Amino acid sequence: MDELALVKYAREGDLDSFNRLVLAYQDMAFNLAARMLSDPDAAQDVTQTAFLAAYRSLDSFRGGSFKAWVMRMVTNACYDELRRRQRRPTTSLEPLDEDEEEIESPSWLADDSNGPEEELERRELNNAIQHCLDGLDTEFRAVVVMVDLQGMDYAEVSVAMERPLGTVKSRLARARLKLRDCLHGFWELLPSVIRLDSERPA
Amino acid sequence: MKNLTLNEYELFSAYLDGQLTPAETKRLEDQLQANLEWRLALDELSATRKLLRSAPRYRAPRNFTLTPEMARQNARRSWLPAFVTFRFSTAMATLSILAVLGLQVFAGRAPLLGNLAAAPASEATFSDMTEKSAQESAPQMAAPEAAVTGPAAEAQPPAADAGGGGVITWGGTPNGQMNLGGYGGGGAPDTSAGIVGFKTESYGAYGRGGGGGDGVGEQYYNPGGIVTYGGQSPPASMGGSSYVLPQQAVPQTEMERTASGPAEESAPVGNPILGVQSGDAAGQVIGTETYNNLSAPPPSFEPAPDRSVSTVQPGFWNGTRIAQAALLALGVLFAAAAVMLRRRG
Numbered sequence: 001m002d003e004l005a006l007v008k009y010a011r012e013g014d015l016d017s018f019n020r021l022v023l024a025y026q027d028m029a030f031n032l033a034a035r036m037l038s039d040p041d042a043a044q045d046v047t048q049t050a051f052l053a054a055y056r057s058l059d060s061f062r063g064g065s066f067k068a069w070v071m072r073m074v075t076n077a078c079y080d081e082l083r084r085r086q087r088r089p090t091t092s093l094e095p096l097d098e099d100e101e102e103i104e105s106p107s108w109l110a111d112d113s114n115g116p117e118e119e120l121e122r123r124e125l126n127n128a129i130q131h132c133l134d135g136l137d138t139e140f141r142a143v144v145v146m147v148d149l150q151g152m153d154y155a156e157v158s159v160a161m162e163r164p165l166g167t168v169k170s171r172l173a174r175a176r177l178k179l180r181d182c183l184h185g186f187w188e189l190l191p192s193v194i195r196l197d198s199e200r201p202a
Numbered sequence: 203m204k205n206l207t208l209n210e211y212e213l214f215s216a217y218l219d220g221q222l223t224p225a226e227t228k229r230l231e232d233q234l235q236a237n238l239e240w241r242l243a244l245d246e247l248s249a250t251r252k253l254l255r256s257a258p259r260y261r262a263p264r265n266f267t268l269t270p271e272m273a274r275q276n277a278r279r280s281w282l283p284a285f286v287t288f289r290f291s292t293a294m295a296t297l298s299i300l301a302v303l304g305l306q307v308f309a310g311r312a313p314l315l316g317n318l319a320a321a322p323a324s325e326a327t328f329s330d331m332t333e334k335s336a337q338e339s340a341p342q343m344a345a346p347e348a349a350v351t352g353p354a355a356e357a358q359p360p361a362a363d364a365g366g367g368g369v370i371t372w373g374g375t376p377n378g379q380m381n382l383g384g385y386g387g388g389g390a391p392d393t394s395a396g397i398v399g400f401k402t403e404s405y406g407a408y409g410r411g412g413g414g415g416d417g418v419g420e421q422y423y424n425p426g427g428i429v430t431y432g433g434q435s436p437p438a439s440m441g442g443s444s445y446v447l448p449q450q451a452v453p454q455t456e457m458e459r460t461a462s463g464p465a466e467e468s469a470p471v472g473n474p475i476l477g478v479q480s481g482d483a484a485g486q487v488i489g490t491e492t493y494n495n496l497s498a499p500p501p502s503f504e505p506a507p508d509r510s511v512s513t514v515q516p517g518f519w520n521g522t523r524i525a526q527a528a529l530l531a532l533g534v535l536f537a538a539a540a541v542m543l544r545r546r547g
Contacts, residue, residue, distance in 0.1 A: 019267035030262040044263065051266050055273065122258070129257045147219070148254035154221060173215035174208065180250040 003066050011058045018058075022051050025067060028150055029074045035145045036078040038134050050077040068159035071152070075142055075160055082138055124186075132182035136175055143168055144175040206243050214244045218251055298533040305522045 003021070010018035029050060033043035050073040061069050133141050142161060146152045147168075154172075158165045216222050217230055234240050 015268060015270060015273050022267045023265065026262040026266045027259070029266070031260045034260045040260070040263070043260075044266075047262070048266050051268065052272065055268055125253070126257055129254060144254065148251060149257055149259065151255075154219070169216055169221065170208075170212055172219075173212040176215055176247055176250055176254075177208075177211055179254065180246055183250060183253060 004063070007058065007061060007066060010055070018055055021066065021070075025070050026051070028067070029070060032071060032074050032142075032145055032150060033078055035130070035133060035149055036075070036138075036141060037081060038130055042081060046077045046081050047074065050074040053077065065156050065159060068152070068156040071146065071156070071160040072162065078142070079138065128183060128186040129179075132179050132186075135182055136178055139163075140171050140175040140178065143171045144179065147172055148176075205239065210240070211243070211247065214240075214247050215251075217244070218248055294536040295533045298529040301529050302526050305525055 003024075006017040006021050010021065026047065030043055030047045033046045033050070034040055037043050037046065050070070053076075054070055054073045057073070133145065136144070139161065143157060146157045146160060147154070152160070154165055154168050157163075157172075158168050161168065163171075213222070213226075213230060217227065222230065234244060
């Protein structure tokens with residue numbers, strides 16, 4: 001069924017229509033929340049909150065990309081959660097060593113799992129990326145997650161972030177630059193599957 | 203890479219995403235062929251982009267579909283976010299109201315203070331009539347401020363001359379009795395907010411000066427005093443609560459001016475309220491007209507040129523009004539912002 005038709009039925013109170021939209025976008029919503037918050041449990045709460053907010057705010061959907069509109073709900077919910085964390089900081093996301101002191105990067109990426117080497121490399125790569133994402137400002141992180149980790153186009157991100165297209169382009173470029181610099185610190189740890197050595201400057 | 207600017211990196215980033223126009227793409231590719239540093243920078247950025255896009259995408263660990271209970275609960279609680287959203291604007295509106303009320307209280311004092319300008323003129327008027335008053339040869343009263351009572355109950359109410367802020371009441375059957383009293387609220391004469399009462403059952407004259415006055419003027423600007431005009435015949439003496447205040451230094455002629463006249467003059471023509479033409483002149487006209495009734499047909503009262511209260515009252519758009527309007531506009535602005543934020547979800 002057409003997406004806009006589902007939205008129309010959902011506005012009229014058809015919960016099943018809305019839930020079909022939820023099923024279509026919940027992976028993307030959870031991925032965005034998890035990358036933004038770096039916490040799967042908090043990401044679940046935020047995702048649920050975002051869909052509840054979307055259901056409540058269906059009247060404010062003016063057409064266009066429903067995906068971008070839902071991602072706006074998720075992004076706003078992530079901002080709220082991050083602001084709440086700033087007001088009431090809890091435990092660090094960084095792992096603790098035996099003395100309960102934070103382990104500095106990149107050694108915290110060490111994973112003692114006994115999986116295959118490739119899986120370990122992927123895990124390390126993912127940890128490195130998440131670590132570098134966590135170091136970005138909130139809006140820079142949101143832009144690069146939506147474009148590079150979710151595959152959204154600039155126009156959708158512009159809607160989702162309520163920012164002009166030029167701002168999205170600029171912030172994406174800056175975010176990529178920062179990530180490039182950050183990932184240079186993990187270069188030796190990056191898995192061979194990425195095959196970056198040939199592109200790396202001497 | 204240090205020679206590259208952020209604008210050039212933005213160009214590279216958009217190029218990698220295919221966001222450049224064909225003309226921009228052609229121009230950039232030409233420059234890339236001619237510039238090794240640009241090619242290296244682009245390769246680095248491309249590798250970073252490739253790395254990010256290779257990151258795994260998390261799948262939702264569970265379904266986030268809404269149950270009917272959640273939807274109903276969501277509908278029931280839909281007022282709560284609105285309440286939270288409007289909380290700020292509500293607080294601002296409350297503060298604005300308090301500020302407006304506060305300013306209104308201060309503004310209420312402005313006319314009272316403004317009436318002070320009429321005080322010297324009142325004194326001048328009474329001074330002009332002092333000789334006439336003395337010829338009436340009324341008994342001197344012990345209370346120099348206001349207390350005048352006697353068979354000739356027609357006395358001018360000095361406190362009534364205090365002007366703005368006073369409360370004037372009258373009632374009962376006028377029978378020629380008058381009690382005058384002044385309960386001073388204290389302070390300087392220019393703080394007068396007297397209460398002037400016309401009664402029929404009151405006895406005695408009360409003159410309790412506010413004290414702290416600075417001289418002659420207090421006789422006319424009985425600060426905070428209560429002046430009662432009674433109708434019944436009083437005792438020969440003044441009320442027991444008459445007080446002689448430091449203002450006794452007032453000249454004798456002014457003391458005499460507070461004397462009473464024949465009682466029969468008091469009720470019909472002596473009702474000082476009849477001479478009041480407007481609220482602004484209430485405190486000033488009463489004394490003069492009553493006083494004139496003591497001896498002769500009431501002459502036309504010529505107010506002093508500078509005693510017009512209206513000339514000292516501020517215009518509508520004074521500073522206080524502007525502040526109130528600004529606060530009101532601020533409240534409306536915050537409310538509109540709250541509504542917009544609410545609609546944006």
